[in-house]
Amino acid sequence: MRLSDSIESFIKTLLNEESTEVELKRNELAEYFGCAPSQINYVLATRFSPDHGYLTESRRGGGGYIRIVRVVESGAQRLMYLVNERIGDAIGEEECIRLISQLKEQRIVTADEAALMAASVSSRALGVPLPDNLKNALRARIMKSMLMTLASQNRT
Amino acid sequence: MRLSDSIESFIKTLLNEESTEVELKRNELAEYFGCAPSQINYVLATRFSPDHGYLTESRRGGGGYIRIVRVVESGAQRLMYLVNERIGDAIGEEECIRLISQLKEQRIVTADEAALMAASVSSRALGVPLPDNLKNALRARIMKSMLMTLASQNRT
DNA sequence: GGTATTCTGACTTTCTTTGACCTACAGAGT
DNA sequence: ACTCTGTAGGTCAAAGAAAGTCAGAATACC
Numbered sequence: 001m002r003l004s005d006s007i008e009s010f011i012k013t014l015l016n017e018e019s020t021e022v023e024l025k026r027n028e029l030a031e032y033f034g035c036a037p038s039q040i041n042y043v044l045a046t047r048f049s050p051d052h053g054y055l056t057e058s059r060r061g062g063g064g065y066i067r068i069v070r071v072v073e074s075g076a077q078r079l080m081y082l083v084n085e086r087i088g089d090a091i092g093e094e095e096c097i098r099l100i101s102q103l104k105e106q107r108i109v110t111a112d113e114a115a116l117m118a119a120s121v122s123s124r125a126l127g128v129p130l131p132d133n134l135k136n137a138l139r140a141r142i143m144k145s146m147l148m149t150l151a152s153q154n155r156t
Numbered sequence: 157m158r159l160s161d162s163i164e165s166f167i168k169t170l171l172n173e174e175s176t177e178v179e180l181k182r183n184e185l186a187e188y189f190g191c192a193p194s195q196i197n198y199v200l201a202t203r204f205s206p207d208h209g210y211l212t213e214s215r216r217g218g219g220g221y222i223r224i225v226r227v228v229e230s231g232a233q234r235l236m237y238l239v240n241e242r243i244g245d246a247i248g249e250e251e252c253i254r255l256i257s258q259l260k261e262q263r264i265v266t267a268d269e270a271a272l273m274a275a276s277v278s279s280r281a282l283g284v285p286l287p288d289n290l291k292n293a294l295r296a297r298i299m300k301s302m303l304m305t306l307a308s309q310n311r312t
Numbered sequence: 313g314g315t316a317t318t319c320t321g322a323c324t325t326t327c328t329t330t331g332a333c334c335t336a337c338a339g340a341g342t
Numbered sequence: 343a344c345t346c347t348g349t350a351g352g353t354c355a356a357a358g359a360a361a362g363t364c365a366g367a368a369t370a371c372c
Contacts, residue, residue: 001219061349117272118305218359
């Protein structure tokens, strides 16, 4: 198990119990996990980004803290945000996969649906001889088409 | 006995015992067999490809892994038939839609999933400037990729 | 001997972890 | 008010960890 994963699930436990918001001390947390404090920032950046549905704020100096807030947003809102702002004219496979697994984590799509979506934008699926930029443009269109379809079904 | 064959049967043993899924470390496996790590990729490519009925995913970096999933034939015969016989190298949008709605009628996929699939092969999704024959080739690949994924989740 | 398959090694890409240095805030002392 | 100092979080680059790619060497199979 990766350190980052442990820290991630630790924080998520806190968020489940104490509801949508936690406040913590970077140094204490780092000490607890026996790692460099900047490791915490890495976890925040890679697992608690806005894409993942979280906002963070912090304060330095004496009595400093880090606050993590889980954003509550309707599924449809999230989907339309992805369509209109997040995904542009082109997107790579890895990023697609990340967005899809975030949707799964946020329970906007089921695991099965996520797998389907991932399958349709995989390099395996798009493995025809085409330049990368065209593949990425195609991916963007396929993603948006699927996301809009999801949004039109009533998802909370 | 060739090395690749040994590695292949080793992995298949794991898949038999631990059911349909194994996770392994490329470097460890290579060490165990005393070969170059890239040999593992060769085995995966030649013996555990989608054509052979397997799906693989992996992650790089610290704590990386390779996961191999055996697609179970039982609940998935219909799907594998579509993958192997029915859909060729190319398929049009209308025919895709027809297949998808059949799957829905047969309750192999839910309505939501069907909509998702249809969205991914729609002309809206594939609306980049490409010759029709290429679009149809793409459709075939996307469909197969999704169908295999469905087959890998054991559905009744 | 020629072709197809297998195997390796050098190089690349991705993800994680750490450490050195930077910046912001609070409170004490002047 | 103003500065000084300690506390605490931020940044970034570099090192480390692990998998991917691909060309070419080695081997196996007619």
